[in-house]
Amino acid sequence: MLFKVEMTVNIPASLPAEQAEAIKAREKAYSQRLQREGKWLHIWRVVGQYANVSIFDVADNQELHTLLTELPLYPYMAITVQPLCAHPSAI
Numbered sequence: 258m259l260f261k262v263e264m265t266v267n268i269p270a271s272l273p274a275e276q277a278e279a280i281k282a283r284e285k286a287y288s289q290r291l292q293r294e295g296k297w298l299h300i301w302r303v304v305g306q307y308a309n310v311s312i313f314d315v316a317d318n319q320e321l322h323t324l325l326t327e328l329p330l331y332p333y334m335a336i337t338v339q340p341l342c343a344h345p346s347a348i
């Protein structure tokens with residue numbers, strides 16, 4: 258199942274910079290593992306925002322929920338999810 262996911266990151270200024278950098282490094286490794294596994298098909302930066310638009314290919318809602326809640330930045334994200342299906346004009 259395909260999903261469009263929008264993630265907006267809001268790390269509080271009170272979080273020590275070293276801690277924030279460590280979380281971001283774990284986030285990158287986690288994201289790249291899922292990309293290599295074929296579950297995270299696309300990730301695009303939203304211009305001018307600390308946000309991304311991503312496409313996931315997962316078995317079901319439960320798998321997506323698990324993957325998203327295990328993101329190291331999850332506690333600092335606002336996430337929206339939209340399920341996708343084939344467009345009739347797609348070739």
Ligand SMILES: O=C(O)CC1=CCC(=O)O1
Nearest residue numbers: 266284285288307308309
């Ligand atoms: O920087 C972001 O948009 C948050 C993020 C998600 C996966 C990743 O590597 O960074």
